[in-house]
Amino acid sequence: GAGVSQTPSNKVTEKGKYVELRCDPISGHTALYWYRQSLGQGPEFLIYFQGTGAADDSGLPNDRFFAVRPEGSVSTLKIQRTERGDSAVYLCASSKQAGGANVLTFGAGSRLTVL
């Protein structure tokens, strides 16, 4: 597609529920990144994929968070047993490749609210 697409744009859920957030990167971009942005803060790195594999998942806060990219394109961020502290905007970004002079293109984000 023309840009990075994220769905849903807004998600309200109850504490303890399971949530999936989807990211559709720019076609041909091999690197895909997930970030979390709390109100008034800069994005914080969660996980990045090079192709289908998670090249670095060191930013995932705990084992309730998991992400997949089975075919090297669309990625899904999965959050189990959501907590109120998970409320944030989850940003996805993609780039042609990891490293080099690449520039990340960000999606508009998925705003998650856990009640």
Place this chain on the structure above:
Amino acid sequence: KNQVEQSPQSLIILEGKNCTLQCNYTVSPFSNLRWYKQDTGRGPVSLTIMTFSENTKSNGRYTATLDADTKQSSLHITASQLSDSASYICVVSRNNNAGNMLTFGGGTRLMVKP
């Protein structure tokens, strides 16, 4: 610890005026520094990127400076427009430029009033 600090946190200026946003960093090793503009409800969009050897880079009315010795950068906006109202985020990249090597500042929230 790798950190990027931005000031001020927020700023209100009148349309047509100039302003300068500041960024201090302690990220090491340093690869490059980027300024992003983030409109409300949107993802960040890259404005400028500077490597160690570059002191200044312009993009229209936006001019970024970098002092790698003092680890400081600034973003100067000339003749501000209402559409400049956004958050401006300073991002420093460590050695390999991948997205997991980026440290984001908290941003400066700019409001331009008519």
